[in-house]
Amino acid sequence: MELKSKRKPVDVLLGCVVAVCFSAVCSAQRLCTVPPGPVTIPENNTADVQVVKIICGNDVSLTVTVNPEDLFYIVGTVLMLKKGLDYESLPSATLVAWVQCSRAGSRSVNESVEVLVGNVNDNPPNFAQNHYLLDVNELTPVNSSVGLIEATDVDSEPLYYRLEPATDKYFRLEHINTPKILVKSILDYDVVQKISLVLHVQDTLNGSATNEPFFTSVATITVHVKDVDNRPPWFQPCLRTNLGIAKLCVSSGYRGKVNLTEKEASV
Numbered sequence: 001m002e003l004k005s006k007r008k009p010v011d012v013l014l015g016c017v018v019a020v021c022f023s024a025v026c027s028a029q030r031l032c033t034v035p036p037g038p039v040t041i042p043e044n045n046t047a048d049v050q051v052v053k054i055i056c057g058n059d060v061s062l063t064v065t066v067n068p069e070d071l072f073y074i075v076g077t078v079l080m081l082k083k084g085l086d087y088e089s090l091p092s093a094t095l096v097a098w099v100q101c102s103r104a105g106s107r108s109v110n111e112s113v114e115v116l117v118g119n120v121n122d123n124p125p126n127f128a129q130n131h132y133l134l135d136v137n138e139l140t141p142v143n144s145s146v147g148l149i150e151a152t153d154v155d156s157e158p159l160y161y162r163l164e165p166a167t168d169k170y171f172r173l174e175h176i177n178t179p180k181i182l183v184k185s186i187l188d189y190d191v192v193q194k195i196s197l198v199l200h201v202q203d204t205l206n207g208s209a210t211n212e213p214f215f216t217s218v219a220t221i222t223v224h225v226k227d228v229d230n231r232p233p234w235f236q237p238c239l240r241t242n243l244g245i246a247k248l249c250v251s252s253g254y255r256g257k258v259n260l261t262e263k264e265a266s267v
Helices: 002-031
Strands: 039-042 049-053 061-066 072-075 078-081 094-102 109-118 131-137 145-148 160-163 171-175 178-183 194-202 216-226 239-243 246-250
Touching: 039 049, 049 109, 061 072, 131 145, 160 171, 178 194
Parallel strands: 039 109, 131 216
Antiparallel strands: 049 078, 061 094, 072 078, 094 109, 145 178, 160 194, 171 178, 194 216, 239 246
C-alpha cells in the first residue's frame, strides 16, 4: 500500500505531461489537415486545376512554401495548379509541394502534398532518317542480319514493327519488337539489283482496336544487291543450275559440218 501511495504523484505528473503533449499535437492537427495519399494528375491537363482541398479553420492562412517548377498556388483553402503539365519536360514524375498553415497565437504547421504526374501517349515514334540505304552481298546466307533500323519514342516502350507485305519477299524482321532485318530468301544479282522496303512502327500493338491514342511512323529502305564472282565462264547456249551458292551453266557442246572436198581461202 505504501509503495502505491509513493508512485501516485509520479503517475499523475506523467499523465499531465502526456495530456499536454497530446493536446498540443491535436491542436496542430486541427490547425491544418491534408487528405492522405498522393494526387495523380495526367499530363496535358488544363490550367487552373484543383489539386487538393486543405481542411482548416476560417482563421488559418495558407502559404505555399515549397513550390516545384512554380506550378502551385492557393485559392482559399484549395491548392491549385497553374498550368498544364508535360511529363517529358519535368525533372521528375513526382512533385512535392509544401503548404504552411498559420494562425495568430499558434505555431505554424507545414503539410506536404505529393502530386504524381501521369504519362499520356502524346508523342509519335520517330526514325532518325526517313530513308535508309543498305548494301547487301548477294551471297549473304538466309537468316543473316543486314541491318538494324530502330525508332525512338519518349512515351512508349516497346515499339512494334512490321515490313509492308508487298516489299518483304527477300527480307523479314527478327521480331515484332526487334527491327533487325534478316535475309528471307537467297539473293541473286542477275535477278534483282535493287530492293525497296517499307518499314512501319507503331507505339501500341492493337491501337486501332482500342480507344487509346496511338501513333505510327514509316521509313523507306533501299537495298542494293552487290554482285559477287560466284560463277565460272559460260559457253552459250547452256542449261543453268546451282551447286550450293555457286552458279553453273552446263553446255551440251557444239557441232559443226565440214565438207572435206571443199577448199576455203581462210580458216
